[in-house]
Amino acid sequence: MAGKSGREINAVPQSSVKQKILSWEGGLVIIFIAVLILGAAISPTYNFSSVFREMPKYLCEIFMMFAMGYILIIAEIDISVGAIVCLAATLGCFAGNAGVPLAGVIAVCIGTGFLAGCLNGVILTHFTELPSMIVTLGTQIIFRGIAEVSLGSGGSVSMSNSKMIMPLATMVGPFPLVFFFVAIAAVIFIFVLSRTTFGRKLYAVGSNHTAAHYAGIPVQKIRMICFVLIGTMAGVCALFYLSTTFGANTTTGQGYEMDVIAMCVFGGIATTGGKGNLIGATIAGFTIVCLRIALGQRNINTQLILVIIGLLLIVSVLIPRISEVLGNRKRRAAQS
Amino acid sequence: MKRKVVSTMLCAAMAAGLLAGCGSSSSSSAASSSSAASSASAASSSGSAETTETAASSASEAVKSGSTAAAGTADASGHTYAIVTKSAGNPYNEREASGFQDTIEALGGTCIVQNPEQATADAQISVINSLISQKVDSIAVAANDANALSAVLQQAMDAGIKVMTLDSDVEASSRMVFCNQAGVKEVGQALIDAVYDITGGEGEYAILSATSQATNQNSWIDAMKSIAESDDKYSKLVLDEVAYGDDEPQKSTDQTQALLQKYPNLKVICSPTTVGISAAAKVLQDQNSSVKLTGLGLPSEMKEYIGDDDSHSCPYMFLWNPIDLGKLAAYTSVALVSGQITGAEGDTFDAGDMENSPYTVTTNTDGATEIILGPPYKFDSSNIDEWAEVY
Numbered sequence: 001m002a003g004k005s006g007r008e009i010n011a012v013p014q015s016s017v018k019q020k021i022l023s024w025e026g027g028l029v030i031i032f033i034a035v036l037i038l039g040a041a042i043s044p045t046y047n048f049s050s051v052f053r054e055m056p057k058y059l060c061e062i063f064m065m066f067a068m069g070y071i072l073i074i075a076e077i078d079i080s081v082g083a084i085v086c087l088a089a090t091l092g093c094f095a096g097n098a099g100v101p102l103a104g105v106i107a108v109c110i111g112t113g114f115l116a117g118c119l120n121g122v123i124l125t126h127f128t129e130l131p132s133m134i135v136t137l138g139t140q141i142i143f144r145g146i147a148e149v150s151l152g153s154g155g156s157v158s159m160s161n162s163k164m165i166m167p168l169a170t171m172v173g174p175f176p177l178v179f180f181f182v183a184i185a186a187v188i189f190i191f192v193l194s195r196t197t198f199g200r201k202l203y204a205v206g207s208n209h210t211a212a213h214y215a216g217i218p219v220q221k222i223r224m225i226c227f228v229l230i231g232t233m234a235g236v237c238a239l240f241y242l243s244t245t246f247g248a249n250t251t252t253g254q255g256y257e258m259d260v261i262a263m264c265v266f267g268g269i270a271t272t273g274g275k276g277n278l279i280g281a282t283i284a285g286f287t288i289v290c291l292r293i294a295l296g297q298r299n300i301n302t303q304l305i306l307v308i309i310g311l312l313l314i315v316s317v318l319i320p321r322i323s324e325v326l327g328n329r330k331r332r333a334a335q336s
Numbered sequence: 337m338k339r340k341v342v343s344t345m346l347c348a349a350m351a352a353g354l355l356a357g358c359g360s361s362s363s364s365s366a367a368s369s370s371s372a373a374s375s376a377s378a379a380s381s382s383g384s385a386e387t388t389e390t391a392a393s394s395a396s397e398a399v400k401s402g403s404t405a406a407a408g409t410a411d412a413s414g415h416t417y418a419i420v421t422k423s424a425g426n427p428y429n430e431r432e433a434s435g436f437q438d439t440i441e442a443l444g445g446t447c448i449v450q451n452p453e454q455a456t457a458d459a460q461i462s463v464i465n466s467l468i469s470q471k472v473d474s475i476a477v478a479a480n481d482a483n484a485l486s487a488v489l490q491q492a493m494d495a496g497i498k499v500m501t502l503d504s505d506v507e508a509s510s511r512m513v514f515c516n517q518a519g520v521k522e523v524g525q526a527l528i529d530a531v532y533d534i535t536g537g538e539g540e541y542a543i544l545s546a547t548s549q550a551t552n553q554n555s556w557i558d559a560m561k562s563i564a565e566s567d568d569k570y571s572k573l574v575l576d577e578v579a580y581g582d583d584e585p586q587k588s589t590d591q592t593q594a595l596l597q598k599y600p601n602l603k604v605i606c607s608p609t610t611v612g613i614s615a616a617a618k619v620l621q622d623q624n625s626s627v628k629l630t631g632l633g634l635p636s637e638m639k640e641y642i643g644d645d646d647s648h649s650c651p652y653m654f655l656w657n658p659i660d661l662g663k664l665a666a667y668t669s670v671a672l673v674s675g676q677i678t679g680a681e682g683d684t685f686d687a688g689d690m691e692n693s694p695y696t697v698t699t700n701t702d703g704a705t706e707i708i709l710g711p712p713y714k715f716d717s718s719n720i721d722e723w724a725e726v727y
Contacts, residue, residue, distance in 0.1 A: 251480075
């Protein structure tokens, strides 16, 4: 649609196959495929069934990744999620051992996550000047502390009736049940972020929360919703964690927050807020999971796996900067 | 637009780099595995040159005949045995793993050593999952948590993998057998013998324990007492007191000083806890006391106190040898995979040149099956320097 001046005023960019491939997500898809090929090349046992059999343990983290994407897009951070997983799994396990049926355990896990998220949200929205990094660092210590106190001297608890939680660990054909839940969550989270006004508001808050406030966006309400959401997803994660380990201990969920943030950043979400989308993060999450499984099956030293994933992360945050610098240099060269 | 081209090129370069990097690592690991294989074959050939009586053929015949009696060490070739330690960077664990690996490779098997990235059950679950995918023949694990590994180990057993534990156990139902580094009776026997030896067969001794509820210490002390009562040899030994230092250095120090004041005729203090023994060692050595010390201690902490002369407070002490524990776990894994044992009580198998071979599966007080390594390992002036660097 051309305006009076003859310029294009319709802001919808033309999409082409070439552009799709050149986008961040396109690059991620290529890397994802490369990881799958790599896995098959280096490990004779790397196949459909073995990957899906090993996946549930990593998949429970993906639930939190979606909500973490929202948190990062509104330029906040939540590092208490690992501790919330620990607390929710512990309480869920206690509930199960006290004779509560599966539905009750589900309610306890998700409810614990919900309440923990509420606590984070209430503190952050009532004392808006506090940085979320510090508040969630504090609550992280509190949540893990409560879990450790309730676990007592042994530091671990196991499901006395592990059959009860088994329905969550079943395989549907070659897929683990949790895979479908992740898929459903992915569709909902991606849809809400990219196709609803709530999603647009998240980007607005993340880009400039003062401007968003004056534009009539309920910034604090949105922050509250996001923190409750990630707490709740941590509860879901705890539930599926229980279904893979039948128990919880003081180290449950350790480092999950960093795994999840890494997946988001690798997926192109900027921690400064307002940028990125969950399609990229989802592909990135599965890429990291498949890479870990592949390297694990090749018996590559676990510390080396961490190094490789760390490098991947650094490179992924560097690429936009490098291309920017190169672009600037070219422009300057053209000007002179 | 140009930016995107650049970024895509970088992406592609990154992917290529990944492929190249991992390609080279896989080739290098292939090289290392081939060198491992060659060293293993060299080891096995030298082994067969030295000891022909443990020939693999006789072992496999014994297996075929279904005999559960000690019948030579089974052949390990063609099988893959994995060990999962508690975490990387822990010298104690590394010794265990090296004992395991050397033994497996000497028997002609392929060994996978996996150190989880953290000392957590979580990290071990990932590693074990990966080993299940690789269809290894056995997994030996030093568990970071007694409960959390049940599900994944059960899965491994369902997949036909032989599962055993060493060093620290899991629930009895989720493994076939446990290699225990210290049987209660063996520890009690070693300690009471040390007291007997250091006192010269008669005199007063005291025990400095951890907390009064500590399960391990209480069972060892009970074993000492019952052995002392059952044999006339120990009748001249008098136990003055069992003091509790609560595994706190300061309280252990105070308790040691109290013991010295209360019992002027005291000859020996026996401390079956690493915290207690190092606190007591310092007190005795600082005061130049004639009272001597023995017990269970970490070589690295006790290095400066161990010696035969009067300037050292501790002539010798005990703990277990992690290398031997790894070796025993290796022989156990091989025996499980070959079908020579199933982990049931009474099963017997041969463990090569190990001191207490053949080993028998026993049942502990909780009804769980275990294989006990043997009497604890003695640390004295001759070997303390070497072990102090280990753990």
